[in-house]
Amino acid sequence: MRGGNAKRTGRARELRRLENEAEERLWSDLRGRRLNGYKFVRQLPIGPYFADFACREANLVVEVDGSQHVGSKRDLIRDGTMSGNGWSVLRFWHTDILQERDSVLETIVAALDGRLTKKMIATDVKFMPSRVVEE
Numbered sequence: 698m699r700g701g702n703a704k705r706t707g708r709a710r711e712l713r714r715l716e717n718e719a720e721e722r723l724w725s726d727l728r729g730r731r732l733n734g735y736k737f738v739r740q741l742p743i744g745p746y747f748a749d750f751a752c753r754e755a756n757l758v759v760e761v762d763g764s765q766h767v768g769s770k771r772d773l774i775r776d777g778t779m780s781g782n783g784w785s786v787l788r789f790w791h792t793d794i795l796q797e798r799d800s801v802l803e804t805i806v807a808a809l810d811g812r813l814t815k816k817m818i819a820t821d822v823k824f825m826p827s828r829v830v831e832e
Contacts, residue, residue, distance in 0.1 A: 702742075719791040720749060720761050726802055727759075735809050744778045751784070755809045756827060760788045776825045787813075788823040797821075 727737040727750055737759075741751040748758040758779055762772070776786045787808050789801050804822060807813050817824040 717761075717763070717791065719794040722798065723750065723759070723761060723789075723794050723801070726798070727805075732802060733806055733809065743782055743784060746775050746778060748779065748784070752809060756784050757805075757808055758784045758786045759805060760786060761791060761794060762788050763791050780825050780827050783827050785813075785827045786823075786825040788825075790821060793821050 724737075724739060726732055727735075730736050735752050735754060737750050737752050739750055741748045741753075741758075743751070743758065749761050750759040751757065752759075760772075772788070776788075779786050785808065787805065789804075794801050801822075804813075808824065813824050814826060815824075816826060
C-alpha cells in the first residue's frame with residue numbers, strides 16, 4: 698500500500714488470508730481485470746473499515762455478507778461511512794455468490810457501467826450509491 702500504515706496493512710493481509718469460499722470464488726472473477734477490464738483490490742481500508750472488494754476507478758465497494766449480517770445496524774453505519782467517503786456499496790449474500798454467480802457478476806457490471814444509480818434494497822442484493830440521485 699502506498700505510504701501505508703503497517704498496522705492496517707497487516708490487518709488487510711490477515712483478512713485476505715481468512716476469506717471464505719464465496720469471497721474466494723468472487724475474487725477469481727474480479728482479479729486481474731477479468732471483469733470487463735476493471736481493476737479490483739481486496740480488503741481496501743476505507744475510514745475505519747476494510748472493503749471486501751473495491752474498484753477505485755468506479756469508486757465501487759462490493760461486500761460479501763453471511764447470515765450474521767441480517768438486519769445489522771453496524772452495516773448501516775459502515776455503508777454510511779463508505780458512502781460519505783465517496784464510495785458506492787454493493788452487498789451480496791454468500792449463497793447468491795455461490796449459487797447465482799453469473800447474476801451477481803451482471804449486477805456488478807451494471808454498477809460499474811453506471812446503470813445502477815438509485816438506492817436499491819432487495820432480499821438478494823443491496824446497493825447504496827455514494828450520492829442518492831433524485832428524480
